[in-house]
Amino acid sequence: MSGTNKKKLQCLSNESMKRGRLEAHLKAKHSAHINSDLSYFKTLKEKFEKRTTLQSLFTARNLTNDRLSEASYQISLLIAKTGKNYTIGENLIKPSISAFLKTVLEKDDTDVKALPLSNNTVSRRIDEMSEDIEKQLVEKLKTRNFSVQMDESTLRDSDAVLITYVRYIDEGNFAEEM
Structure with a gap:
């Protein structure tokens, strides 16, 4: 193996994979990239570290007010379709989401507490959606x-x-x- 390939492997190797095994893996599985430049491997590493993961989807920095509002509207629509009491949002849905996050994903549920699902909020969102649907229908009927x-x-x-x-x-x- 040439000196530049050894240098590449040294830069990319970590403590979990020994240098010899990394060289063997590169030859066996990625032989097309043996002569690739070091910058190619660094770019690959950067892309891997910046990829979207399930954990990153649930972090507070990714949950903006817009996304919380959108989720609130979607849940309000589901509540309206079931015909259940609007308090089900705070009494059942929020605790269910919280339990799922804590138990299955082992995540903190602070973002769930910020999700607006009170009786008044759900009622207002359902009214807004019904008014919007009515406006859309009236606009369609004006031309048909x-x-x-x-x-x-x-x-x-x-x-x-x-x-x-x-x-x-x-x-x-x-x-x-x-």
């Missing part, structure tokens, strides 16, 4: 032909509910909104 069907129903405590169905063609397919 549509039909309307109304249905009256009664809830358990004798409350009357008026439901309106709108049917229209969206991108060649029939669409229906309530």
Whole structure:
């Protein structure tokens, strides 16, 4: 082995792999790179150290307010789809995420505590999302032909509910909104 290759191996070797085994590994597994420049190996090492890992995804520096807000909206949508009480966010979901982080990933749960899932926050987010959906539907209906069907129903405590169905063609397919 040439002197430059030995120098490369000395720079890249660490205490867990002896120099002789590192040379054998380079010859056996990476023979195409035996004559590569030292800068190639240094670049490889830098890329490896800077790679995204599961642990780095959960560190506080990567969890920005935008990501926390996005997660809050996604969880609020799930809560709305289930029809459960909005307090389930703080009473069940946050403790569940916290338990998962502590038990499975052995991570600190301080970021979970910053996740906005209070009853008022979930309610506000659901209202915002429904208003946005309504605005999008109105904009679609301004440019399309549509039909309307109304249905009256009664809830358990004798409350009357008026439901309106709108049917229209969206991108060649029939669409229906309530």
